[in-house]
Amino acid sequence: HPVLVVSEAVPQRNVVGVLVDDSRSMRIADLNGATRADAVRRLLGSRDSSLFAALADKFVVRLFRFSGNGERVAQLGDLTYDGTRTQLGPALEAARQELVGVPLSGLVLVSDGADNSRGSLTDAVMSLGARHVPVYTVGVGRERFTKDIEVSRVEAPRSVLEGASLVVDVMVAQRGYTGEKVQLIIEDGGRIVSTQSVTLAGDGEEVPVRVRVPTTEAGARVLTFRIPPQPGEMVAQNNSQQAIVNVSDRREKILYIEGEPRSEMAFLRRAVRDDKNLQIVTLQRLAKDQFRRFSVDDSLDLVSGFPKTRDELFGYKGVILGSIEASYFTGDQLRMLADFVSERGGGLLALGGRRALAEGGFAGTPVAEVLPVDLVPTPDAKAPYFSELKVDVTVPGSIHAATQIAEAESTSAKRWKNMPPVSSVNRIGRAKPGATVLLTGTPTKGGDRETVLAYQRYGRGKAIVFPIQDSWVWQMDASIELDDMTFESFWRQLLRWLVNDVPSRVMVAATGDEASPGEPVELNAEVSDRTFLKVNNAEAVARVTSPSGNVSEMPLEWSVTRDGEYKTSFTPTEKGLYRVDVRARMGADSIVSDPAYVSSGDPTSEYFGAQMRAPLLRRIADETGGRFYTSDKVADLAKDIVYTDVGNTVVDRKDLWDMPIVFLLVLALVTSEWGYRKLRGLA
Secondary structure, three states, rough: OOEEEEEEEEEOOOEEEEEEEEEEEHHOOOOOOOOOHHHHHHHOOOOOOHHHHHHHHOEEEEEEEEEEOOEEEEEOOOOOOOOOOOHHHHHHHHHHHHOOOOOOEEEEEEEEEOOOOOOOOOHHHHHHHOOOEEEEEEEEOOOOOOOOEEEEEEEEOOEEEEOOOOEEEEEEEEEOOOOOOEEEEEOOOOOOEEEEEEEOOOOOOOEEEEEEEEEOOOOEEEEEEEOOOOOOOOOHHHHHEEEEEEEOOOOOOEEEOOOOOOOHHHHHHHHHOOOOEEEEEEEEEOOOOOOEEEOOOOOOOOOOOOOOOOHHHHOOEEEEEEEOOOOOOOOOHHHHHHHHOOOOOOEEEEOOHHHHHHHHOOOOOOHHHHOOOEEOOOOOOOOOOEEEEEEEEEEEHHOOOOOOOOOOOHHHHHHHHHHEEEEOOOOOOEEEOOEEEEEEEEEOOOOEEEEEEEEEOOEEEEEEEOOOOOOOHHHHHHEEEEOOOOOHHHHHHHHHHHHHOOOEEEEEEEEOEEEOOOOHHHHHEEEOOOOOOEOOOOEEEEEEOOOOEEEEEEEEEEEOOOOOEEEEEEEOOOOEEEEEEEEEEEEOEEEEEOEEEEOOOOOHHHHOOOOHHHHHHHHHHHOOOEEEHHHHHHHHHHHHEEEEEOOOEEEEEEEOOHHHHHHHHHHHHHHHHHHHHHHHHOO
């Protein structure tokens, strides 16, 4: 005798929590001219609204609004939809805690699902699932916009030296404007500094745009990248993004060691001699254990030759290895050079020469592990290698800051083709899988193309190889005009890039570059000693300067979860740019971080990726035992939520045999069987 056993909520003896998204993305008008907020008002705006009335007929309804944490409200008709962030995880957890101790049948989450919280949504969902609290999600809005352009991502270095070539990567996505050309406008503090034409890719595809921005002024630069709104565009607020770049006017120290007097060293030093932001401290070997020192700060600096301790070597931001053999260094010094890149985060540049790279015995050493190319051991010392190379720029090199030797990228590429040939005496193998080749060279006497300039990220730093022994030809060749600055520009840009974004002993960063007044901003600092080992017992204090010049100080506490990590937070109260500096004390040692900046204003993060995210809302429902609905198919929600096994419930046994559907199914089966027999002539 078939019986269906179901568990049903007792009418008016259980509570349902209804959470409504109160963020700005709910203002988007993507529902046939109506906004998402209009759809919510239709469903839940008053006690007579369709969904509210259906829920209230069976349950005691508790209402919540959220953009950040959930907050109890008496009614939903007065929501302003002005929240600057959608935080689903904190909102769900806050509602659950508010309803602890009451018979809870479930939560109803009404949102577009455009979660941009900094916390973990997974933790909140797992907590609800473990406590058997089902979440019924209602998605509001379109899953895809018909016409929209979005500046989806901006990638810029946090700091550069004044006068360096600042290259910013911008990603532009679109729907409904395939193949059209738009103007990308770049502003610096509200002043237009550049424009660039962008041809849009296919629907849903991103097109990368590389932009060069002049850095002639020191200080914090607030760069805006925007595309003017296009006809018919559904969301105009996502056409613009900002990036904050600190342009510093400090002098960076680079250690350059040469094993012999040669022209390359003299021309290199002369090329950057007038660059006030680069200090090339040079150690030139004259004879065994005899060195000549240039540009040292103190008479005792490098008096014993190449640094023998980590704290002495790690005081530099970059290291240049000239034509000097590996056997000059001790095993500890070779390992220190590798650690200089991977742990300290410094830049290592290996030049070509008869005592450099594989010819200098570096194959198989820790330095070889760091370099971006394989070193090929010399098979026969009596047959020295020599190759004259005609240099050409690669596709990555044509847009890279280090290889821009003209104002425009196209002009720079043409200029490289006209540069005089240079020579190499070093056998270079293929580039490693994670390396990027910027310049290649074709032998003038024929042969395979060779690597001329390549780099790779290694740990926290970067390693560059430039296996050329006479780049000075680019200045002294007869075809080069006397006033041609190509050689100087190349070396200045290469060495500035070598030390760009090299971490300091104290690093500070905010959880985001922008926040709204009243929204807490978390600060994370990383503190290291002179050898760049993480320190957990430092005294760290953050100094926060507001746009109006008010200064506040707050201590940072060790996070416990990570070595050397310290945390605190502050809450902006003004609109504008906040500056954050952190001072750390380790005994008698004290050091101040490079500044970090936070823009306080009206964040636009709500409008990026603002399509209704059905997969995310469906996942929340599935993992908690609820169901997912769209706003136009939500009529069944109130009926479905009645069948629950949490809260105050009764068990109902439904007799299936007496149901009309069972009789009809049996009748259909008998009729089908008789029809089949009749068709086959069996009846």
